[in-house]
Amino acid sequence: MTEARNDTVRLAKRLAAEHGLSRSTAEQYIEGGWVTVDGKTIEVPGARVAPHQSVVLAPGASLFDLVPVTLLLHKPPGFEAGLGMAAGAAAHGSRSQGARAALTLLSAASHMAGDAAETRVLLRHFKQLECFTPLPTEASGLVVFTQDPRIARKLAEDIETLEQECIVEVAGQISDHGLQRLCHGLSFNGRPLPPIKVSWQNETRLRFALKGIRPGQVPAMCEAVGLRVVALKRIRIGRVPLAKVPEGQWRYLQAWEKF
Template sequence: MEKQAMAGAAHDAEGQRLSKRVMQQQGCSRSVAEQYIEGGWVSVDGRVEEEPGARVLDSQQVDVSGDAALLDLAPVTLLLNQPVDCAEPLDCLHAATHDDSDPQAGRIRILRRHFKRLQDCAPLPRTAHGLAVFTQDRQIARRLIEDAALIEHECIVEVTGDVNAANLASLRSGNPLPAAKVSRQNENHLRFALPGTAVRAIPALCASVGLKAVNIRRIRIGRIPLAGLEEGRWRFLGRGERF
């Protein structure tokens, strides 16, 4: 009896899973309770708690918002202006780095679940920076990966060497390196428009005409531009936006 009493006291001190508490209060299934929590609709003692496994005590107040939605949690896609020499882009994705100018800011509440199970669909070479895409949406991931050869990526490339002497027209031939649309931006910057599968070939493309790529910045993937997104900041892909 004494051992049982001690076990009961320990259990009370530890509390129960938040999802179980919500199940009891709402009379719903575990999956629905977890949906309420991960959707940011549940608060514990006045603070939103998004982890279904969080432990709560009997003495704590658990509330479910009156306008809580029972819709499936839609997957999100995040667009990041990846910094130079970024070893781990996922470290840049959190609530504090959300761009203030995001048009979706008033429509989507930032939740912890938005930063889980993200796939880097168009990885940048370590030497490059600029627009990067991370998604939970399988359809978007499939399009960017499987159709990479069909989706145009635009990059601004800083080069060293004699741009005047470089035969930029030869880069359009695609033999033996990938074909690319190349135009001169200024004295030492070139604009490349080429398939996503060829982004990593930019240094070799430059070298083939006697130039050295010293800085590669991706500014567009398909129809999605980097636009005014600040370095190290991210925004949500809007519902009407398509690559």
Template sequence: MSSPTPPPTPHPPERLSRCVAELLGCSRAQAEQYIEGGWVRVAGEVVETPQALVDAAQVALDADAPPVAMVQAAEPATMLLHKPAGVDFEACTSLVTPDTRADGDSSEVRMLQRHFAHLAPLMPLDTEASGLVVVSQDGRVARRLNEDGAKIEQEFLVEVRGATGPYTLGKLSRGLSYEGRALPPCKVSWQNEVRLRFAIKDVRPGQLRHMCAEVELDVVAIRRLRIGRIGLNKMPPGEWRYSPVGDRF
């Protein structure tokens, strides 16, 4: 009577980067770029951590993986979010999840799990306002918007109620002050009978509501449409899209 066949000896776990380097015949650095780009699967699941300990027998490349020579280091991500009214600015990052990416995102950026870590909201927006908010993990974008934000024009649509006069637009566009500081001129126009369009720089919390109150208008709603060259476009509240690397505000 023959003895039963012993079970196969399990492979000792190895670093994923080493497995991929051996699989592709490439350097460890190239293997790490491949992994961080989301092109490697372990037991059928994408793993983006080069240091992960895995069974080499379960490592495989994604079916759509490009040649190793074409893979570059994963860039930090910047997202453009349509913040709903009532959401605190600092809580915006909690809305950016894989499930809330806009169907109409035409950026062609490959979504990675690493894109949802260490995000920071930029260019503050009042809690009661809705509209465009930049959320990024890219230090270059953060520096640009934090250091030069006061110089970047923003566009707002403000719904108001109240009686208007012949000098309403003139007063809004020049001559007002806020928190003890004279406000620089801005561009204001009527979109329709109840909506004002502001093109304005260096907007501080509560400023638009104060400006409207100064001309005896009550603010019903505020929506930010644009930051510099980047527009909100037709994106539903609570959804986001990628801002491609190289896009300038």
């Protein structure tokens, strides 16, 4: 029976020794996608390498590119995305039976083809992500996951004042003056609602643009004027649109985009 090798070492330790680096710097180069083992990029500092294996640090490797990222996901219905947590049911109560966390959709395989950001996809981009843009499990559309503390703070503090745009598919017959009432004149949870921009996109779809949206608010508004919500899709938060991201895929927030 062949004995298991016991002469392997952690990739970070090997890289640090061969290039005179600190262990933490070696780990950053590895997580930045700058290190190959036998010609294959390895992004896990704890990977084990044998003495005969070739470990190469890419020429021109830089740590300046290791900046926090923000991912814009087109969440399909049936996935949870909640406030301040990746699994995300905090804003809507306990987890719905059978629902999965929207975070599980984020991987290199689900990255949108043709992403204009042209950022190298790294394993580190899927770690320590926070979500401050809750969206009901049954809804679809734009959800933001970020590693950037500045964007996290912006969303946490300003989500109530950022305008959100949603496309709502409805069924039923709207009551007389129903559109005007949707724009101004309804209440929710016993409180009058502020003016809201609502318009018809076509015979079955309404466009809502509103701030400080509450869970259940849009369905309750539609019911008040004789309509039933069939589907809800969020297409914009502040100045950042979902754009052409296919359902179940994501793109990077570009440096010039601001909420």
